[in-house]
Amino acid sequence: MKPLHIFLFAVGIAILIALPLGQKTYIVYVLCSWLIFSIAAMGLNLTVGYAGQVSLAQAAFMGIGAYITALMTMAGVHWVFAATASVSTCFVIGLLLGYPALRVQHHFLAFVTLAFNTLVFLVLRNEEWLTGGSFGLVGIPRPEFGPLSTMKQLPFYYFALICFLVSAGAMAWIIRSPWGRAFKALRENPIRANSLGLNTSRMTLLAFAIGSAFGGLAGAVMAPLVQFIEPGSFALVHSLKILLMVVVGGAGYFYGPMLGAAIVVLLPEVLRFTEGYYLIIYALLVIVLMVFSPSGLFGLGKKLADRLRPQRVERGDLKQGSQL
């Protein structure tokens, strides 16, 4: 890591620590939502942005994670164990959901994952004996760590921040490891990657499983934040929202989903002063962005940086003329 990167990283952490100080409860709640959706979007970014698969089921994994955590913590199990169970279950289900990706691609795969999200929604709504049906689950406890309670909004923010940082650290580790390179190779040229010894089936399944596990963790943090969950919070529209976070921020960029989550979660709050027009303005902004920069805000930033940067003096190979 270069000194500049360490400095920027430290500044970023300091901002995240200072951000909720002196803010009203609602603002802190919105910031917690941003951190949680960032975790979910980070996972989806691995599946979609790095590994090149399609998934419209991230909200379903948030739902599975949230319900498992809610049920376990309401039964007296500590959040750490409940969250571990949520993440593990989502990993295994994600692995299974990845199997169709070995046979179908692109919009066909989108439909498979969309159907899965709908299936999860229906199970959550219809299995009342377990999930409370449409009424959901109420009174989910917030975690306590010895003398430290997260009952108040500010301590919960720091709890969510720790979960976010651990997730971001794990994701950074995966992306910088040879696995990250293998995921990118899978996205860019799966046939070539396979010919180089990469078991593309296994990496496809892993991309789904890891991405889903992040969704499960997001759900496990979401449940104690809201303390009330119901199936509608994990319907298909929320999967589309998480996908929007990835795309708007920049799919395949590490910080893309965090920026995307900030836009999708925070921008409607910022535009609230426009009253009834905020959704229209928000939708227009997204459309304009997608038309002019399909690679998202980070892609746009990269394009601008390339344009502003002085043209490379001379690329190495051009010194040799056209002989190569």
Added chain:
Amino acid sequence: MNTQSNVLSVHNISKAFGAIKAVQNVSFEVHKGEILGLIGPNGSGKSTLFNCILGQSSPDTGEVYVNGKSVAGRPSHQLNKLGVGRTFQQLSVFPKMTVIDNIIMAGQEHHGTMFSRLFGASDAGLTDEAEQLTEFFKLDHLRDEEAGSLSYGQQKLLDAAMAFMAGPGLVLLDEPAGGVNLTMLEYLKDRLLTYNREHDATFVVIEHNMEFVMSLCTRIIVLAGGEIIAEGTPDEIRANDLVIQAYLGG
């Protein structure tokens, strides 16, 4: 039949698509260190045969052995682990990855286990080896460029470099000269011959460029209508009437 002494043994491979017999009872052996050319006019069955050897298409009949092991039905990644490298007819690099990352990717699956790759060094300890290969293929000045930004010929060189990264004993090259300019072609040939000499590697080359294939290969097999019509040294093939007929349609 003794398959142990041969790096590649193809026995009675046949493949039909409906009524079209693409490959019919093709058998041949490739010995260690040999550069075998596989030529033939369009539609002669070269690519189908290549696909059958590489497990991308299942032959109707016949067997393929690599170093004496049957490889029928094995997926590409398993063949690669058995020491079979390949290049593609079309450009086949990872365009958004840098040259050095392309080459490291080509070797990393041969180092350690899946889990050690997750917890180990980000380059899987392959940077030095990859840099040596970029030097060998004169791509070192492009080390950190995105592969997609290279010229066609450079991408062809990179494609070849990737096929050699894992140190394969057998490399199947699918039209390596296609679309490459003359200067680059000479360079590519020189690199292939040098690699063959230094590593005693075995090549099977599909190629349309006769000059290239005649000067590169030690033995040539000619396919026409899915069957082998001639086999011999480049000089023997040049003088073969059946080959001239197959190409000129006489």
